[in-house]
Amino acid sequence: MPKEEFVLKGTSACPGCSASLALRYVLKAAGPDTVLIVPACCTSVVQGMYPNTAVNVPVVNVGFATAGASASGMSNALRALGKKTNVVVYAGDGGTLDIGIQALSGALERGTDFLYVCYDNEAYGNTGMQRSGGTPLGAKTTTTPLGKPEVKKDIERIVAAHEPPFMATACAAYPQDLFRKVKKALSIRGPSFIHVLAPCPPGWRYPTEKSVEIGKLAVKSGVWVLYEREYGQLAISSPSRTALKNPIPLEEYLAPQGRFAGIDPKTLDILKQRIAKNLQRLAREESGVC
Amino acid sequence: MFEIRIHSRGGQGGVTAARLIALAAIRDGRYATAFPFYGAERRGAPVVSFVRIDDAPVKVYSQIQQPDLVFVMDMGVMDVVDVLHGLKEGGTVVTNSAHKHEFAGFRTFNIDLTGIALKEDLVVAGNPILDTAVIGALAKLGIITIESAKKAIAEMFTDERDIKTADDAFREMTV
Amino acid sequence: MLTVATGNKAVALAVKQAKPVVVAIYPITPQTEIVEQIAQYVSQGDLSARYIDVESEHSAMAACIGASMTGVRTFTATSSQGLLYMHEMTNWAAGARLPIVMANVNRAIGPGWNIWAEHTDAMQERDTGWLQVYVSTVQEAYDTTLMAFRIAEHNDVLLPVMVNLDGFLLSHVMQPLDTVEPADFIPPLHLPHTVDPKNPMGYGTLTGPDEYFKFRWDIERSMRDSLRVIEAAHKEFFQRFGRTYGFTEDYRCEDADVVVVSMGTLGKEVEVAVDNLRNEGIRAGSMRLRWFRPFPKLDLMNRDVVVIDRDYSFGFGGVLAHSIQAKNRTGVFSVIAGLGGQEVTYDDIAGFVKNRHIGREYWFGVSDNV
The missing domain is CATH 3.40.50.920 (Rossmann fold)
Structure with missing residues (x-):
């Protein structure tokens, strides 16, 4: 991994922020000829306050619902000028799964040449952890104090329905995997999408030093599966391939997180069933059954 | 100022006819505007289009209340619309018909536009297209010159039959 | 050259001659003719612009913003509900100091559904930092659209311009149109804050109470300067093409x-x-x-x-x-x-x-x- 840093000292990130860690790897992979497009999200604040910035590529802050559309405009203009500059969106789950889904869908459908990275901390983090479409079943947020009664929106299958040339999942706990996927995404013309799980210490209510550990538990329990889909061909990535041979119980992932404290057995059972179903679906797809 | 109101059905070319008349008048060195009244019409619904021709720039945008001439491109429209509404005393009515219709107090003319269009096989989506024949007929009435009418058609269309139908209408129109 | 056109076609023709690099538009009655005409220019190769078929007006303005930040000329058009839908981003365009030109075909706002002329749509944009001009003839729609690019992109302005024309009354009326050859009447755009990876900066970053108002004042200062720029554009237009325009x-x-x-x-x-x-x-x-x-x-x-x-x-x-x-x-x-x-x-x-x-x-x- 290159030594050059594009996320410099002096960010306003919370201690243990895995979204900022993921951004560090994303930009190391993308390199200096990159424009980062950021809709309203934690990164709007993390990058620093005028007149300073802690990010060493141009960062264009855009309207909450507009990441996909803003990137469309920028990518088209740069390509018209004959420039190969990477156009990378770095958006949260609210800006991707909820308010920005229309612009994302439009940009994917139009074949925009860009990479959309959604870092998913499973709630509206910047405003203090309110429920989003990315919040999982049973998780407590400030607007679901009893735990979210609905399941997490499956943005990956929504994105997959647009048939982008490349899409993948990742997690900051697996930097090499994330780095490689960003490189690959940017080597392919057209739209690509990477869904990054971003454990959040204050939001998920776990100690700040445990972000990497929580990310690893997510993969080891199968609640988060690392994979990539290139031109429709699915491949489970090696950390998940290894982990899924002998997955740990889901409880080991949930227990350190305050947001799942007191989860009832019925909800736990539904979560487990959904993980099993998802793994089955991915296995079938990888083996070419569906 | 000379004001024309055209009654047609969506798809017949009433709006285009109005635009052709305006363009021909401009080619005659005069000023003109053409505009349709847009309701929520769909294909087949009655449509009204307007043309104003003057020797000075036309500044009026409101609808024509008292036309000098009414052109009825579809006789069936007369069952649902009062085509003579507001027509000036002694004004002109032109109907698309093989037979003459009399309207008391008005100068009346008839011309079989549909027959002319069908003869040239000018049919789009099952509708005979009548716009170029309309301006041939109006040229005969001296509202525009036939030369400018043909210039206007040549500017807006590439099909030679369009000019031919205007010529046919000019010839067949009896004044 | 003397020809005829509708208000919409006149705007589209002026846009073609202004040669924008990116056009992002969403259709809406009674503006749609502009969308269609520009799409046709692009598909025939008469205009070598990137035409982005966005999925909403909000995205149309966002795409223009993204494109404009790279320093290229951009255009969009809308009307009524579409203008209201992009309202968040019209504010953004002005705040980001982007010289986007937009045609707004003035139309009433629902309910009830009404597609006919009214100015309330544009009036709701009056505090956004956009320059707004209202035209009355096909000729004026064409001339003013050409002038809009020159004025918006002037270094002392760098604010977006909205050209307003009445729905149907002007958008669909056919009138004489005398076209011109704009040549260098619209000089090349040099956006001083063009996004450049060789000189990385943050754009629209978090800006605190000690700084924010300075940017607001800067918009107002440019708005005041634009009076002079508009006057100069009118004068230059008259000298080159012989038609007179004023603030009134x-x-x-x-x-x-x-x-x-x-x-x-x-x-x-x-x-x-x-x-x-x-x-x-x-x-x-x-x-x-x-x-x-x-x-x-x-x-x-x-x-x-x-x-x-x-x-x-x-x-x-x-x-x-x-x-x-x-x-x-x-x-x-x-x-x-x-x-x-x-x-x-x-x-x-x-x-x-x-x-x-x-x-x-x-x-x-x-x-x-x-």
Whole structure:
């Protein structure tokens, strides 16, 4: 991994922020000829306050619902000028799964040449952890104090329905995997999408030093599966391939997180069933059954 | 100022006819505007289009209340619309018909536009297209010159039959 | 070259000649003809722009913003609901100091669904930092669209410009159009804050209470500077192409006892009313406001003023009437007419003048108003 840093000292990130860690790897992979497009999200604040910035590529802050559309405009203009500059969106789950889904869908459908990275901390983090479409079943947020009664929106299958040339999942706990996927995404013309799980210490209510550990538990329990889909061909990535041979119980992932404290057995059972179903679906797809 | 109101059905070319008349008048060195009244019409619904021709720039945008001439491109429209509404005393009515219709107090003319269009096989989506024949007929009435009418058609269309139908209408129109 | 065109086609033609690099548009009645015409120019190779078929107006403006940040010329068009839907991003475009040009085909706002002319859509954009100009003929729509690029992109302005034309009344009316060869009338765009990976900066970053207001003041300073830039553009346009434009179009105002102020196509209808009133011995004049932002100084001293608003601000009044009252410290007879395409004839306008009552508001066609 290159030594050059594009996320410099002096960010306003919370201690243990895995979204900022993921951004560090994303930009190391993308390199200096990159424009980062950021809709309203934690990164709007993390990058620093005028007149300073802690990010060493141009960062264009855009309207909450507009990441996909803003990137469309920028990518088209740069390509018209004959420039190969990477156009990378770095958006949260609210800006991707909820308010920005229309612009994302439009940009994917139009074949925009860009990479959309959604870092998913499973709630509206910047405003203090309110429920989003990315919040999982049973998780407590400030607007679901009893735990979210609905399941997490499956943005990956929504994105997959647009048939982008490349899409993948990742997690900051697996930097090499994330780095490689960003490189690959940017080597392919057209739209690509990477869904990054971003454990959040204050939001998920776990100690700040445990972000990497929580990310690893997510993969080891199968609640988060690392994979990539290139031109429709699915491949489970090696950390998940290894982990899924002998997955740990889901409880080991949930227990350190305050947001799942007191989860009832019925909800736990539904979560487990959904993980099993998802793994089955991915296995079938990888083996070419569906 | 000379004001024309055209009654047609969506798809017949009433709006285009109005635009052709305006363009021909401009080619005659005069000023003109053409505009349709847009309701929520769909294909087949009655449509009204307007043309104003003057020797000075036309500044009026409101609808024509008292036309000098009414052109009825579809006789069936007369069952649902009062085509003579507001027509000036002694004004002109032109109907698309093989037979003459009399309207008391008005100068009346008839011309079989549909027959002319069908003869040239000018049919789009099952509708005979009548716009170029309309301006041939109006040229005969001296509202525009036939030369400018043909210039206007040549500017807006590439099909030679369009000019031919205007010529046919000019010839067949009896004044 | 003398030809004919509708208002929409005239705008599209001017855009083609201005050669934008990116055009992002979403269709809406009665603007759609602009979308279609530009798409056709691009597909025929008459305009070598990137045409982005966005999925909404909000995204249309966002895409123009993204493109404009790379320093290229951009254009979009909309109307009514579409303009309201992009409202968040129109603010963003001005705040980001991007010289985007947009045609807005003025149309009423639902409910009920109404596709006909009204200015309330653009009035709701008046505080966004966009320059706004209202046109009254096909020729003016074309000429003003060309001027809009020059004005927006001027280094002392760098603010977006909205060219307003009345739905159907102008967008769909066919009139004579004398086209020009703009050549270097629109100089190349040099955006000083173009995004450049070789010089990485943050754009639109978090800006605190000690800094934010300075950027707001900068917008206002440019808005004030734009008065001079607009005037220069008018002058240059006249010198090159021979047609005269001002902040207003004044007709028989010099010796007028009563002046009717209006915007858009109504202003032309007013001129006919003025001629008729003069024939009756009433010394009337017409002042058609072209530039609404920046709002110019109007010469309305020592005469009666009748203002026709094709818009309304509920609980307040006609926006134009109140703007004039505030800026000119003069009483006006405020007429609200033409909402949602309501037919307003020159005879109606002559009636407003004859029955004027300075200091009062009158809703045309409504019987129980004061």
